[in-house]
Amino acid sequence: MTARLRVFRDAQDLAETLADETAALLNAAIAARGRATMALPGGRTPSPFLTALGRRTVDWGRVTATLVDDRWLPPDSPESNAATLRATLLAAAPAIRFIPLYTGAATPEEGEAACTEALRALDGPFDLMVTGMGEDGHVASLFPDAPGLAAAWEGPAPCRAMRSPTAPHPRMTLTLPRLLDSRRIVVLITGGAKRAVLEQARAAGPEDAMPVRALLRRGGADTMVCWAP
Numbered sequence: 001m002t003a004r005l006r007v008f009r010d011a012q013d014l015a016e017t018l019a020d021e022t023a024a025l026l027n028a029a030i031a032a033r034g035r036a037t038m039a040l041p042g043g044r045t046p047s048p049f050l051t052a053l054g055r056r057t058v059d060w061g062r063v064t065a066t067l068v069d070d071r072w073l074p075p076d077s078p079e080s081n082a083a084t085l086r087a088t089l090l091a092a093a094p095a096i097r098f099i100p101l102y103t104g105a106a107t108p109e110e111g112e113a114a115c116t117e118a119l120r121a122l123d124g125p126f127d128l129m130v131t132g133m134g135e136d137g138h139v140a141s142l143f144p145d146a147p148g149l150a151a152a153w154e155g156p157a158p159c160r161a162m163r164s165p166t167a168p169h170p171r172m173t174l175t176l177p178r179l180l181d182s183r184r185i186v187v188l189i190t191g192g193a194k195r196a197v198l199e200q201a202r203a204a205g206p207e208d209a210m211p212v213r214a215l216l217r218r219g220g221a222d223t224m225v226c227w228a229p
C-alpha cells in the first residue's frame, strides 16, 4: 500500500483537520493556476467534513467541484449525493461552480454522453479527490458485484452508469482512471468495521474484488486514508 494511513481522535477531529488541509490545498492551487478543482464523496460519512470546509476561507468563485458518484435521482431527492452537497458545502459556499452528475435523463446510461460533456469543465487532474468506502471495499460507485464494473475500470470516458444488485438506485460514477487522475486522493472512512475492511484491502488480492485497492496501490504520492473511530 503506497497510501499512508492517518488516524484521528474522532470524526470531528478528522473533519476539521481535513477541512483545514483542503482549504490550504485549494488556496495554493488558485495561487498557482488561477483555479482549483475537486471531486467530492457521497454517502453519510463526509457531511461533517463538507460542513467544516464550508466554514473555511477560500476564493470559492475560483473552485469547480463535482461528485465522485451520485444516485440517479432528481437533485431534490433526500438520497441524492448532490442534495447532501447542497445542504452542506454549497450552502456555505454558493460561489463554487458545481458540476452535477445527474443530467435529468431517464437512466444513467442515457445520461452518460451529457455527463461526459459536463465534466469537460474539469479536464485535467483534480486538485483533490475525496471518496468514501463501503464495507465491500467499493469506492465511488465502483461496486465489486456490479456487472458493469469492467467498463468503469478503464477510460477514456470520465463517467459510467453503474448498477449494483446490493446498492440502492442506479448510479453515475467517475471511472477509475478519472478518480486516479488527482493530485491528492483521500479515502475518508470512520468506524471499526471500515477499519477492518481497510486492513483486508491492504492485503494481497485482486483490485476489482475490493476497488479501494486500486486507489491504495495506484494513487500518487499524495494519497491517504483518513480514519477515525
Ligand SMILES: O=C(O)[C@H](O)[C@@H](O)[C@H](O)[C@H](O)COP(=O)(O)O
Pocket (backbone or CB within 6 Å): 041, 042, 043, 044, 045, 046, 069, 070, 071, 081, 131, 132, 133, 134, 135, 138, 139, 140, 141
Ligand atoms: O452514494 C454512495 O453512497 C456512495 O456511492 C458510496 O461510495 C459511499 O461513499 C460509501 O458507500 C460510504 O457510504 P457512507 O459514508 O454512508 O458509509
